[in-house]
Amino acid sequence: xxxxxxxxxxxxxxxxxxxxxxxxxxxxxxxxxxxxxxxxxxxxxxxxxxxxxxxxxxxxxxxxxxxxxxxxxxxxxxxxxxxxxxxxxxxxxxxxxxxxxxxxxxxxxxxxxxxxxxxxxxxxxxxxxxxxxxxxxxxxxxxxxxxxxxxxxxxxxxxxxxxxxxxxxxxxxxxxxxxxxxxxxxxxxxxxxxxxxxxxxxxxxxxxxxxxxxxxxxxxxxxxxxxxxxxxxxxxxxxxxxxxxxxxxxxxxxxxxxxxxxxxxxxxxxxxxxxxxxxxxxxxxxxxxxxxxxxxxxxxxxxxxxxxxxxxxxxxxxxxxxxxxxxxxxxxxxxxxxxxxxxxxxxxxxxxxxxxxxxxxxxxxxxxxxxxxxxxxxxxxxxxxxxxxxxxxxxxxxxxxxxxxxxxxxxxxxxxxxxxxxxx
Numbered sequence: 001x002x003x004x005x006x007x008x009x010x011x012x013x014x015x016x017x018x019x020x021x022x023x024x025x026x027x028x029x030x031x032x033x034x035x036x037x038x039x040x041x042x043x044x045x046x047x048x049x050x051x052x053x054x055x056x057x058x059x060x061x062x063x064x065x066x067x068x069x070x071x072x073x074x075x076x077x078x079x080x081x082x083x084x085x086x087x088x089x090x091x092x093x094x095x096x097x098x099x100x101x102x103x104x105x106x107x108x109x110x111x112x113x114x115x116x117x118x119x120x121x122x123x124x125x126x127x128x129x130x131x132x133x134x135x136x137x138x139x140x141x142x143x144x145x146x147x148x149x150x151x152x153x154x155x156x157x158x159x160x161x162x163x164x165x166x167x168x169x170x171x172x173x174x175x176x177x178x179x180x181x182x183x184x185x186x187x188x189x190x191x192x193x194x195x196x197x198x199x200x201x202x203x204x205x206x207x208x209x210x211x212x213x214x215x216x217x218x219x220x221x222x223x224x225x226x227x228x229x230x231x232x233x234x235x236x237x238x239x240x241x242x243x244x245x246x247x248x249x250x251x252x253x254x255x256x257x258x259x260x261x262x263x264x265x266x267x268x269x270x271x272x273x274x275x276x277x278x279x280x281x282x283x284x285x286x287x288x289x290x291x292x293x294x295x296x297x298x299x300x301x302x303x304x305x306x307x308x309x310x311x312x313x314x315x316x317x318x319x320x321x322x323x324x325x326x327x328x329x330x331x332x333x334x335x336x337x338x339x340x341x342x343x344x345x346x347x348x349x350x351x352x353x354x355x356x357x358x359x360x361x362x363x364x365x366x367x368x369x370x371x372x373x374x375x376x377x378x379x380x381x382x383x384x385x386x387x388x389x390x391x392x393x394x395x396x397x398x399x400x401x402x403x404x405x406x407x408x409x410x411x412x413x414x415x416x417x418x419x420x421x422x423x424x
Contacts, residue, residue, distance in 0.1 A: 148239050157236025166235035174233055179223050186219040249338040250288040251280055252324050255306065256345035258295040258315035261377075268377040269344035270307055271409045276342055277303075279417065290327060294320035300327065317349045317384060321360045325368075334368040341365065341372040342416075347382040358387040366397050373416045374400040 082088070153166055193212045196205055253276065255269050280287050291306035292298055295313030298320040324341060332339055349357070366372060374388055379402060388400050403412040 148241050151238045151240040153235040154238040155232070155235065157238070161237040161239075163235050163237050167229070167233050170235060171229045171233040174230060175226055175228070178226050182219050182222055186216060186223070189216050189219070248286055248336065249340065250290060250332050251276070252290045252292060252327075252339070252341040253277075253306065254292045254294065254298075254320045254324065254341065254343040256295070256315065256317070256343075257293050257309075257312055258346075258348065259312050260315060260348040261312075261346050265346050265377045268403060268406065268409060269375075271406065272344050272375055272377075272403065272413060273342070274307070275409065275413045276417075279413075288332070290324075292320050292323055294323075298323040315349050316353050317343075317345065318353050318356045318360055321357060321365060325360070325364055328365075328368055339369045341369055342375070343373070344375045344377060345384065346378045347376045347380070347384045349382070349384040351383055354383040354387045357384065358391050361388075361398065362391055362395065366395055369397060372398050374398070375412060375416070376400070376402045377404060378402075379404040 153163060189212055193209065193216065196209050196212065199205060253273050255266075255273060257266065261269070277289065280289065289303070291301050291303060293301055293306060293309065293311070294317065295311070296316045296319065297313075300323065301309065320343070328334065328339060361372065376385055385400070388398075392398050392400050399416055401412045401415060403409050
């Protein structure tokens with residue numbers, strides 16, 4: 001029995017190709033392990049790597065085996081105890097499986113296979129198949145992105161862009177052009193020299209032969225002086241940079257910090273926004289993030305205050321929506337930006353304000369936004385949820401979900417931001 005295992009190393013003693021194939025082969029187990037890891041982590045540890053456990057029985061490597069070959073004859077004996085259809089009793093004393101009991105002095109087994117996902121690999125699995133919905137190209141940004149593409153060949157450039165075939169083709173053409181007339185003359189003189197040498201040898205003929213030989217040597221020397229490769233033959237790949245339309249996007253993160261949002265609920269909301277923050281900053285280089293905290297009043301804050309400030313108060317959700325609209329009008333014209341919003345709350349709101357929130361979203365914000373997601377961190381449905389249900393039925397750009405425990409945050413997040421057409 002022969003086993004062929006590719007253990008070639010690449011880069012810092014890591015078999016990169018084999019590792020990537022292994023991750024693809026066991027993608028389902030890895031994704032499940034990542035989901036379990038997210039539910040049990042603290043907010044600050046959510047972007048770290050993870051140890052993945054895979055049952056040993058699921059680990060297999062390709063094996064080439066050689067059979068005995070040839071023709072063989074053998075007799076397979078039957079038995080005197082059983083016939084087809086008999087039920088065989090379980091052996092006395094139990095099997096060799098796991099369970100509670102006393103230790104024995106025989107038998108062996110194998111532990112689960114454990115390997116470590118790096119931070120980059122963990123985040124790749126973490127945000128697999130996610131994207132901002134309805135993201136479209138907008139007008140060119142003030143500082144447009146550039147794309148490099150080929151634009152023929154040029155006579156100058158860097159050595160790494162040298163095109164050898166083009167250069168050699170040019171050199172052959174130049175040598176043919178510079179030496180064709182001399183080669184024709186050389187052929188003519190060599191033919192004449194053969195004729196003169198065949199004639200009778202006289203003093204005048206000897207002078208003509210010597211003159212022809214000098215001319216022939218001069219032509220041959222001239223042809224040898226034509227360089228095989230000249231600097232003017234060199235051709236380099238030319239690349240030019242052209243501006244391309246940039247998909248500019250801004251994400252508004254709205255979080256309820258009112259008194260009804262206790263620490264457990266705030267922790268759920270922060271988990272959601274940390275996932276959103278990591279997802280956006282990892283996948284989109286040109287995206288703005290606007291953080292808004294609200295209780296009875298809304299305030300635009302920086303990233304640190306959004307996740308760590310302890311201010312609290314009553315609940316007026318419309319204050320955050322009004323502030324979001326003001327910022328859009330002032331800094332993010334909808335014709336030039338892809339605008340997104342995400343709001344996390346416990347659903348508790350001043351009763352007379354919930355209807356106003358629905359109208360603000362339906363009439364003033366959703367026409368400006370590509371997508372707006374609302375997540376409620378409690379199971380109980382309150383007046384704000386009931387108003388938003390009416391809005392979700394009439395608008396495809398609005399989505400709402402519940403996540404009352406930590407292990408529900410990641411599935412809800414994937415549900416809200418899965419790629420268009422992908423299975424949720």
